[in-house]
Amino acid sequence: MSGGLPALTRPAEDRTDVLLDVNDLVVHFPAGRRGILGPPSKVHAVDGVSFRVRRGTTFGIVGESGSGKSTTAQAVIRLIPATSGQIVFDGENIADFRGERLRLARSKFQIVFQDPFSALDPRRRAGELIREPLDLLNIGSPKEREARVRQLLEEVGLPPQAADLFPHQFSGGQRQRLCIARAMAPEPDLIVCDEAVSALDVAIQAQILNLLKKLQRERGLTYIFISHDLGVIQHFCDDIAVMYLGKIVEQAPAPVRAILGAAPPL
Amino acid sequence: MTSIDTPALPRDASTLPSRPAISPTLVALRQFCRSPSGVAGAAVLLILVLTTVFGPHFYGIDPLDLVDAPFTPPGEDAWLGTDYLGRDILAGLIHGGRATLTVGGVAAIITIAIGVTIGSLSGFFGGVIDTALVKITEFFQILPPLLFAMVLVTLFGQTLTTVTIAIGVVSWPTAARLTRAEFLRLRNLDFVKASRAAGAGNGHLILRVVLPNALPPIIVSATMAIGVAILFEGGLSFLGLGDPNTMSWGLMIGQNRNYVLDGWWTVIFPGAAIFVAVLAISLIGDGINDAINPRLRKRG
Amino acid sequence: MPSVLPPVLSVQNLSVSMRGSNGFVPVLENLSFDVAEGKTMALVGESGCGKSMTALAIMRLLPEDFIVTSGSIMLDGGDVLAATPAQLRGLRGNKMSMIFQEPMTALNPLYTVGDQIGEVLRQHRKLGRRDATEQAINFLRAVQIPAAEKRVHAYPHQLSGGMRQRVMIAMALACRPKLLIADEPTTALDVTVQAQIFDLLSQLQDETETSIVLITHDLGAVAELADDVAVLYAGRCIEKGTSHEVISHARHPYTRGLMACVPHLQLGPATRNTQLELEEIPGMVPPLGARGPDCAFLPRCASAGDVCRTQPQPPLESVEAHAAVSCWRHREIAP
Numbered sequence: 001m002s003g004g005l006p007a008l009t010r011p012a013e014d015r016t017d018v019l020l021d022v023n024d025l026v027v028h029f030p031a032g033r034r035g036i037l038g039p040p041s042k043v044h045a046v047d048g049v050s051f052r053v054r055r056g057t058t059f060g061i062v063g064e065s066g067s068g069k070s071t072t073a074q075a076v077i078r079l080i081p082a083t084s085g086q087i088v089f090d091g092e093n094i095a096d097f098r099g100e101r102l103r104l105a106r107s108k109f110q111i112v113f114q115d116p117f118s119a120l121d122p123r124r125r126a127g128e129l130i131r132e133p134l135d136l137l138n139i140g141s142p143k144e145r146e147a148r149v150r151q152l153l154e155e156v157g158l159p160p161q162a163a164d165l166f167p168h169q170f171s172g173g174q175r176q177r178l179c180i181a182r183a184m185a186p187e188p189d190l191i192v193c194d195e196a197v198s199a200l201d202v203a204i205q206a207q208i209l210n211l212l213k214k215l216q217r218e219r220g221l222t223y224i225f226i227s228h229d230l231g232v233i234q235h236f237c238d239d240i241a242v243m244y245l246g247k248i249v250e251q252a253p254a255p256v257r258a259i260l261g262a263a264p265p266l
Numbered sequence: 267m268t269s270i271d272t273p274a275l276p277r278d279a280s281t282l283p284s285r286p287a288i289s290p291t292l293v294a295l296r297q298f299c300r301s302p303s304g305v306a307g308a309a310v311l312l313i314l315v316l317t318t319v320f321g322p323h324f325y326g327i328d329p330l331d332l333v334d335a336p337f338t339p340p341g342e343d344a345w346l347g348t349d350y351l352g353r354d355i356l357a358g359l360i361h362g363g364r365a366t367l368t369v370g371g372v373a374a375i376i377t378i379a380i381g382v383t384i385g386s387l388s389g390f391f392g393g394v395i396d397t398a399l400v401k402i403t404e405f406f407q408i409l410p411p412l413l414f415a416m417v418l419v420t421l422f423g424q425t426l427t428t429v430t431i432a433i434g435v436v437s438w439p440t441a442a443r444l445t446r447a448e449f450l451r452l453r454n455l456d457f458v459k460a461s462r463a464a465g466a467g468n469g470h471l472i473l474r475v476v477l478p479n480a481l482p483p484i485i486v487s488a489t490m491a492i493g494v495a496i497l498f499e500g501g502l503s504f505l506g507l508g509d510p511n512t513m514s515w516g517l518m519i520g521q522n523r524n525y526v527l528d529g530w531w532t533v534i535f536p537g538a539a540i541f542v543a544v545l546a547i548s549l550i551g552d553g554i555n556d557a558i559n560p561r562l563r564k565r566g
Numbered sequence: 567m568p569s570v571l572p573p574v575l576s577v578q579n580l581s582v583s584m585r586g587s588n589g590f591v592p593v594l595e596n597l598s599f600d601v602a603e604g605k606t607m608a609l610v611g612e613s614g615c616g617k618s619m620t621a622l623a624i625m626r627l628l629p630e631d632f633i634v635t636s637g638s639i640m641l642d643g644g645d646v647l648a649a650t651p652a653q654l655r656g657l658r659g660n661k662m663s664m665i666f667q668e669p670m671t672a673l674n675p676l677y678t679v680g681d682q683i684g685e686v687l688r689q690h691r692k693l694g695r696r697d698a699t700e701q702a703i704n705f706l707r708a709v710q711i712p713a714a715e716k717r718v719h720a721y722p723h724q725l726s727g728g729m730r731q732r733v734m735i736a737m738a739l740a741c742r743p744k745l746l747i748a749d750e751p752t753t754a755l756d757v758t759v760q761a762q763i764f765d766l767l768s769q770l771q772d773e774t775e776t777s778i779v780l781i782t783h784d785l786g787a788v789a790e791l792a793d794d795v796a797v798l799y800a801g802r803c804i805e806k807g808t809s810h811e812v813i814s815h816a817r818h819p820y821t822r823g824l825m826a827c828v829p830h831l832q833l834g835p836a837t838r839n840t841q842l843e844l845e846e847i848p849g850m851v852p853p854l855g856a857r858g859p860d861c862a863f864l865p866r867c868a869s870a871g872d873v874c875r876t877q878p879q880p881p882l883e884s885v886e887a888h889a890a891v892s893c894w895r896h897r898e899i900a901p
Contacts (some may be wrong), residue, residue: 064756065727079459106465119456123290123478133464164286171850172613174282182464201612202783206827206846213843228757235829235844 010115019189019222020053020076024087027068045071047246048085053239055189058216058223060237062230068246069226073192076224077109078102090189107137109187114195116175120167125179126153127163130218133185152181156211173204180211192224196231209236294482297557304553310546314539318363329357329513334464337529347531349522355535358518365514366496370432370543372494376434378488381441381561386480388442389449390472394400400446407439412501419507426509437491444487482558489551493544500540515540572643573600574744574777575607575624575662582619582628582636582801584854585620591855593632594801596611599794601745604775606768608792608809610781610824614851616801617781621747624779626654642744658662660690662745663738667753669730673722679706679733680718685739709766728759735766742774749781764791785825789813797821800862803882807889811848817891817900819869823847861893869899 027046046068053059061069074080076087087095089109098106110133113119120129127149134145150160156177167175176196183191183244193212197205209232215221227233233240242250288296298304327333332352335345340347346355388399418432452458453476461475496515502508503516504523515536522532582594594616609617616750622628624639626646639646642661650656666672674682682706684698693701698845699718706714709732721728731751738746747834748767752760768791771778780792788795788809795818797805798888805818826845851868859878864870873894893899 064758074459077463079463100467102433103465103467106463109463111460111463113456113460115456119460121457121461121475121479132461132466136465136467136470159282161284161286162282165283166287166290169283169287173850179460182460186465202824202828203612203847204850206844207848209829210843210846220749231829231831234831 004056010047014037015096017054018052019055019090020224021086022052022076023050023086023088025049025072025075025087026083027080028083044246046082049243049246049248050107051241051248051251053190053222053224055222056216056220057238058225058236060225060227060233060240061243062227062240063243064228067243069243070194072243073194073224073226074111077190077192079111098141104137107133107139108188109190109192110183110186110188111192111194112176112179112183112196115199117167118173119179120175122167124166125163125168126165126170129167129178130163130185131234133182137186139186148185150185155184155215156181171204172200174208176200176204176208177211180208180215184215187219190224191221192226194226195228196225198227200227205232206222212224212236294554294557297555301553301556303549304556307546307549307551307553310542311550312485314363314543314546315367318360318367321363321496322359325357325360327354327357329361330354331357331538337525337528337532340531346535347529349518349529349532350525355518355531355537358513359515359535359539362513362515362518362536363543365426365512366499366516366540367511367543369426369433369499370492370496370547373430373433373437373498374488374491375553376431377438377495378441379485379493380434381438382445382477382484383444384438385442385447386449386472386477387444390453390468390476392450392453399442403439403442403446403463406436411436412432415498415502415561416505416507419502423509424509426512426514429499429502429507429509432493432502437494437498441484441491445480448483452476452479460565479554486551486555486558489547489554493547496540496544496547571603573602574642575601575779576638576640577620577624578638578640580620580623580639581635582616582632583635584625585631585633586855587854590635591738592635592801592857593854594623597637597796597798597803599796599803599806601777601779601794603744603777604771605793606771606778606780606791608780608788608795609798610782610785610788610795611798612783612824612851614800614853615798617798618749619801620798621664621749621779621781624745624747625658625662634829656690659686659743660741661743663741663743663745664735664747664749665731665738665751667750669727669734669754672734673730675722677723678719678721683718683733683737683740686737690741693888701740702736705740706733708739708770709733709736711736726759727755728762731755731763732766735763735770739770739774739776743776745777745779747781750769750783751780752784752787753782760787767791783824785813786830798822800857802862802879802892804863804892805890806882807886811886811889815889815900817885817889817896818863818893819867819899820847820863822900823866823868835889869895871895 016123024051025046026044026048028042029045030042049072051059061072062071071080078097082095085095086093094102094105095196130149130152131145134140134148139145140148149163153160153162158174158177158181167178170178196212197208212223213236216223225233225237239253240251301551330353333354334348334351334352336348336350338344338348338352344354344356346359348354349358382398384403388403389394415432415436419428422428447552458471458475461471466475499508499514500516500519503514503520506520508514508517508520510517518536519533522529577600578598580597581592581596583590584593597620599607609620611617619632623634624646626649628634636645641657644657646657673679680699680702684695684701687693687698687701688695703714703718706717711717711729711732717725717729722733725733750762751767755763764787767778770776780787782788786821792809795807795809796803797812797818799820805812805816805821812821816825823845824847827847829844847866849899852865853860861867861874861879864874867874871894877894880892880894882892884890885896
């Protein structure tokens with residue numbers, strides 16, 4: 001079921017509408033050698049994964065821990081080196097990008113991590129953290145950046161004075177809002193949410209999911225949403241892929257419940 | 267920049283603290299001021315530094331002049347006595363302190379500079395670079411430091427500069443290993459990845475993101491390195507490998523070591539000076555350690 | 567009837583405070599509940615609501631700055647709060663034991679799982695080394711670990727998260743305690759494994775008649791496993807009752823909010839409502855020290871009225887035989 005989507009649930013897929021096209025992505029990790037002279041052994045964390053993400057939609061990846069879903073997503077945005085495969089983002093194969101070209105391309109794809117406690121540098125103030133991508137990618141004048149930080153805080157539901165606080169002064173949900181504001185800063189097209197709500201309390205989880213959805217509505221953002229919680233995935237995603245041991249084993253648009261029904265009872 | 271219409275999003279400001287916290291550096295400083303040993307050490311060190319800086323203006327005797335009979339005991343003529351040539355001990359302490367403390371400070375800076383550079387490159391990049399740098403570090407570590415320093419000083423001449431550099435060059439591996447370990451721990455944390463995703467290059471990641479978070483233990487080890495360097499200088503001078511033309515505490519002990527029984531004061535006073543300086547420095551190190559370690563903030 | 571038997575655990579008016587720089591700050595206020603033999607009591611709430619503090623208070627393992635200011639904890643007829651350190655050592659492991667959220671950090675990485683289970687048995691049952699290992703294998707079988715004879719010699723890092731949690735359960739049940747406290751036992755595990763652990767717990771409970779205090783934020787788990795529920799908010803019990811009653815007919819707006827904001831997996835034909843906004847509870851749990859006498863949920867409550875703003879938080883009021891709620895407006899909210 002990879003690739004084409006059934007016409008009965010959605011209008012036929014327009015090729016130009018595909019923001020991200022991943023082809024046969026492979027990620028290997030070295031795992032030491034067998035003996036001193038033996039060949040270096042490898043762990044196949046991601047083993048030939050292909051999928052397409054349409055612009056403005058949410059692509060969900062589910063799977064148990066160790067199934068390679070986070071590795072896939074982080075390899076797609078070039079945070080983990082891919083061993084082979086094509087990553088066509090907005091018409092360009094970013095798998096080939098190197099050095100400065102890759103660094104500048106990063107403004108178009110951002111990430112929100114699972115643990116908002118480790119995803120923010122404890123020694124820097126919130127405003128500085130949100131401004132970092134703007135500074136690094138040289139977006140706008142210093143004055144515009146300040147205004148943008150304020151605007152971003154507003155967008156994620158935090159007051160402007162939050163910019164002067166240190167990460168430890170925020171609660172878990174508020175920190176996740178900061179992470180989202182930071183990911184939004186360079187106006188990306190794609191945001192990877194790597195278990196972005198899994199570490200949060202249920203009530204806070206709903207707040208963050210609604211916030212992500214609101215931003216998607218307003219900005220036409222595209223998400224890759226990774227979770228092990230089928231309920232959340234089903235609620236949030238337009239298309240769903242199920243990963244198992246480094247491979248996509250099922251793929252379907254979310255309203256088709258068949259694949260979820262086939263999963264073991266949870 | 268795009269303008270956005272924000273439909274009344276419920277503000278999540280219910281319990282934000284109204285005032286920003288002071289920066290972690292200031293927190294640590296404040297904590298340091300609360301540690302009695304750290305403050306005591308800092309006070310003693312400050313007195314020593316002030317004495318060596320301003321002392322010569324008030325006590326105008328040249329440490330190399332022969333002012334009195336050799337082995338004049340402490341008393342009216344020379345407050346702390348004279349050495350085997352009749353040079354004034356107190357003048358030696360004041361002037362020698364300058365050299366000793368400078369050697370300690372500069373050697374520690376060299377130690378940390380080499381160690382942090384090698385350790386951070388090694389820990390941050392990993393792979394082949396790491397393997398190569400670790401091998402180099404290990405090579406330097408297995409050389410007996412005192413022997414190695416003696417070889418360097420003999421080869422390049424007995425000047426204070428050579429001694430300082432020699433001390434720095436033999437003692438950096440510890441700092442490198444410490445830095446490497448911190449970098450290995452930090453480099454995989456999400457906030458480092460987040461910065462990379464935000465467009466940070468390797469230079470920015472090393473200097474602005476990882477290094478500031480790795481600094482606390484490095485600062486402690488830098489402080490301790492000063493003490494070690496002072497002892498090292500003393501050791502080299504004691505063995506007759508110090509700079510004979512510059513008065514230092516180590517040199518005083520080294521030159522008078524044969525006459526301990528004839529005039530205890532020739533050796534005890536410089537020895538006590540080294541002891542007090544090193545003790546003060548390690549108290550400061552302990553104070554800094556205490557100040558930065560209870561930083562285990564509660565989660566949530 | 568079970569109500570005739572005295573409860574295994576009886577917590578009455580328990581209050582816990584934290585020693586702060588400006589005096590005592592209440593963490594837990596006036597909590598009361600009973601757990602009968604072979605029954606499961608669930609404590610539900612967000613983090614910061616006092617769930618874990620309750621568990622630690624029962625185990626007498628409260629962190630340094632936390633003290634029990636009032637109330638009583640009776641375990642199997644004995645007063646836990648009055649126990650001497652020597653008595654406590656006998657109670658812990660023997661009469662009550664606890665399993666933690668993160669099974670990796672709760673197991674000692676330097677010993678095999680057999681050693682660690684055996685340790686408990688040798689301490690409390692005075693078994694010899696060989697007997698202890700044999701018993702350990704039996705316990706590993708009881709928690710359905712395949713190839714128990716081999717796994718008994720495995721180190722914690724050689725096991726998966728689910729296996730480790732099973733080992734923790736085996737350790738906790740090794741001395742057949744009257745009471746098992748499970749502090750978020752499945753939060754760190756995969757969904758499929760979560761279900762297995764819950765099944766295992768309820769099966770073991772049927773066999774051993776152990777009472778369980780289950781601490782969780784997952785109302786699904788409550789529905790599956792618990793007989794009774796207490797919903798905690800900011801250190802106060804705001805709703806209590808049989809789990810059936812509370813789940814099917816939640817009265818407090820907080821409980822209702824908690825249930826509405828979890829997206830549940832729906833099988834079967836597509837319905838469009840899955841893509842709608844989730845219900846959310848705005849804001850967050852007030853931090854310690856910022857809790858006044860008025861209803862702690864007031865700032866986040868969508869149904870708050872004038873009565874809520876003018877009156878202090880009402881005490882738990884029995885609504886029916888099996889339900890009690892602390893809310894001024896529960897009749898209007900959930901008639």
